[in-house]
Amino acid sequence: MRRFFQSLLLATCCFFSSTLLAYPNKPITIIVPQAPGGTNDIVGRLVAQRLGEQMKSSIVVENRPGAGGNIGTQWVANGPKDGHTLLMTISSAQAINPALYKNPGFDPVNDFVPIALVGSVPNVLLVNANFPAKTLDEFIKLVKSKPPGTYQYASAGNGTLNHLLGEMLNQSAGLSLQHIPYKGVAPALNDLLGGQIQIAFASLPSVLQYINTQKLVALGVSSAKRSPVLPDVPAIAEKIPGFSGTLWIGLFAPKGTPKPVIDKLQKEMQVTLANPELKEKLTASGVELANASPAEFAKLLQDDINRWAKIVKASGASLD
Incomplete structure (x- = not known):
């Protein structure tokens, strides 16, 4: 029995090692669940270009708009979990939609792993x-x-x-x-x-x-x-004390993506977002760059889900 578990552990380690060494072994697609021309599209393309250079890989940005961002977000949640399909989204889709829609088709916390918070606008x-x-x-x-x-x-x-x-x-x-x-x-x-x-x-x-x-x-x-x-x-x-509402932009991977791939993506994004040229372009576009760990990003998401749920309830807004 001991030999069996040792063999299983060795096989698991070899699998994760080979997964990390092989990744990425094909183009990465970043899904933007909003229409072209918006903030997420602008920021997503700037980040994708630099991340592709950093990882020496082809990265394609694909817009899948609809239902306030639900369609593209669902697609990533239900799609491949190998690190080659990622989600670049905004707080209104990830934190507001779960309160706004009776069935958004995804769980913002349990269906995704935070990779990096890019910034807010x-x-x-x-x-x-x-x-x-x-x-x-x-x-x-x-x-x-x-x-x-x-x-x-x-x-x-x-x-x-x-x-x-x-x-x-x-x-x-x-x-x-x-x-x-x-x-x-x-x-x-x-x-x-x-x-x-x-x-x-x-x-x-x-x-x-x-x-x-x-x-x-x-x-x-x-x-x-x-x-x-x-x-x-x-x-x-x-003029109106207490009035505040900003939009954050962040990169996620679907839950189930191998941990070595998650770790690699998080490290590569950290280096990417520190690039002076990218920082200059994002700042010039009006993005306030973030300096948050993946754990801090996860907490921000949960805090915003709780906050916007109260605001949506008070407004009476609801969508099928």
């Missing part, structure tokens, strides 16, 4: 360049002076962070903005730029170019403090 309260209010104070005063529903705001979809931030603004500032959900950030921005809708919350990386070219006006950021990228734009919390 604020959302920006934006208006079309022709909107009469040009400051946060003017905006609040104007909206309050009109009948409920006079002004509409766009989001990337029901239950997304930019949807819930609008609801938080309504509740905390006593406003009556009407929510108009879009199928992703790109069509919402197209209509905002074209004047079909005048107000939106959107993540900073996805709209920075339009703010810098004055095609859109930034009234406030959703982070507790001002963004270094937009130092002249106030935090909404300066």
Whole structure:
């Protein structure tokens, strides 16, 4: 019996050693469960390029949007567990959807292993360049002076962070903005730029170019403090104390991926995120880089699940 268990232990060790030595033995696919053009897509492609160089492997970013991120997330949870299929996702999909959907099709904690927290970004309260209010104070005063529903705001979809931030603004500032959900950030921005809708919350990386070219006006950021990228734009919390909601971006592997592969990915991502060129690109895009261990990332996920569950319940939002 002892020899049997010794042989089994030796075989297990050899398996894990060969798994690590062989990995990656084919292209790695990073699934982004949101549409092209959003923060996760922008950040995911920047990170994938550098990670591929670091690992000397081909890494492909594939968008699988739908159902607020559930479709792509489910696909990874149910897909191969060999380290060649990973998930780059955002807090609104991983931490909010479990409270928003009756059956999101995945368990954010038990179906995934955190690899690396890339960073966080604020959302920006934006208006079309022709909107009469040009400051946060003017905006609040104007909206309050009109009948409920006079002004509409766009989001990337029901239950997304930019949807819930609008609801938080309504509740905390006593406003009556009407929510108009879009199928992703790109069509919402197209209509905002074209004047079909005048107000939106959107993540900073996805709209920075339009703010810098004055095609859109930034009234406030959703982070507790001002963004270094937009130092002249106030935090909404300066006007409405306690208002805060940022979006984090992180890399996950499906649960069941061999531990040696997980360990390798975590180490490679640590080196990748320390790359000065990548750090500069991410910072310039409005990403506040993280400095968290995988364990700290796991705790952040659980804390956000608990936090947003309360906010979703209070808002009454629910999706099938």
